[in-house]
Amino acid sequence: MGSTGENVRTVLVTGAGGKTGGIVLEKLRKMPEGFVARGLVRTEESKAKVGGENVFVGDVTKAESLKEAFEGVDALVITTSAVPKMKPGFDPSKGGRPEFYYEEGGYPEQVDWMGQKNQIEAAKAAGCKHIVVVGSMGGQNPNHMLNMLGNGKILIWKRKAEEYLSQAGVPYTIIRAGGLQDKEGGIRELLVGKDDELMSTDTKSITRSDVAELCVQALLNEESQNKAFDIASKPEGQGTPSSDFKALFAGVTATF
Template sequence: MAELRKSTVLVTGAGGRTGQIAYKKLKERADQYTVRGLVRTQESKIKINGGDDVYIGDITKADTIVPAIEGIDALIILTSAVPKMKPGFDPAKGGRPEFYFEDGGYPEQVDWIGQKNQIDAAKAAGVKHIVLVGSMGGTNPNHPLNSLGNGNILIWKRKAEEYLADSGIPYTIIRAGGLQDKDGGVRELLVGKDDELLKTETKTIPRADVAEVSIQALNFEEAKFKAFDIASKPEGSGTPTKDFKALFSQISARF
């Protein structure tokens, strides 16, 4: 019997906290996937123990990411602008910390231009499926995250999501709740749309579960041409989600 061809998957933002998990999970499934990672610096490559399968490129400079994307079947986009806290904040004095984005790292550059560059390069390379991981809160222009460093991060993320949905490429848009550094695979996952989950008590999710959902989306037709919010019940309440086909089948929203 002919061996099934393994799917080649690129994780961008592989040096980030969620990206690292997705890259590692794919590496552990070497029988199913040939994995690549894209990071911005040599330091990030070393941090994730990357070999020849980890490419260095800057998503805001389109030509630098083409080598990583050529020849892949699927793309998982886990890049995101990251606000930095201004030095000098003293919690003892009260008030709120102030944030800023580094030059070249503004949401407009990373979450809009950078994601658009990835989508364009993937389309040119004939990529068959793009999974884009974003954030809940995008229906509210006045969401507090938009005020961080005056970056309007959710507005730019949403613009990229719209661009992907209009691209013609099969896509899955995953809008995650508040990200937690906790174990994955032990919670019941909840899907929703239009930020409905933000009005509930269950509006957070472990990064490891987001990484798992982004990989599972590659395996099911039920995940294609869909966009959804995702969060989790607290550990110990509900039944840990194992049937991802059933999870994706609950979703009907295309955007």
């Protein structure tokens, strides 16, 4: 059900079996005074891997499978994403580029567009009061390399879902992350941008841990609501590690 205490919110993290979603769920679980953390994963295998309580199995492309997980949620963090797979047989020693494909039912149009739309509608039906989405920089460029993978047009579909969210009538935060790194978080200066302006700089990557922290901080700071921004970081050791998230969100002016 919903919140167990006056100031305790039930937060559902979808894509909790993935790297970024798993970190968000872990962070929320360490804050029981503020959150009841729930996770949504695709398979029983992922559920066993994630472990802990309040982990639900559902397929975002099938709306009816989401009802139980979404019941009574106060906030939603969407980290689901289609994942391209490399076609077997690629030999880097022979040059050329590897080819990619998406598994049946796992195309960006299905996961990143219809799947996000299903989540937004399920959240609205549950009375959700804040939706945070982890997206990706590069959405301004239809010819971006990521769109070419498996001819999936992944950034185009993500962008379409973000636009849908911005018009859905629920407070939202859209976090368009740069290239994701599996490194320690909390030790770099974060850089906020818009309209892919950070793509032309040397600083267009960010750690998954920092993205996960932004998701949590977005839930804690009302200044994050109804805003969309690109996010990257300076290299470790350059600048001052970011810690004032209220100011960071307050400085964002873009709503989409």
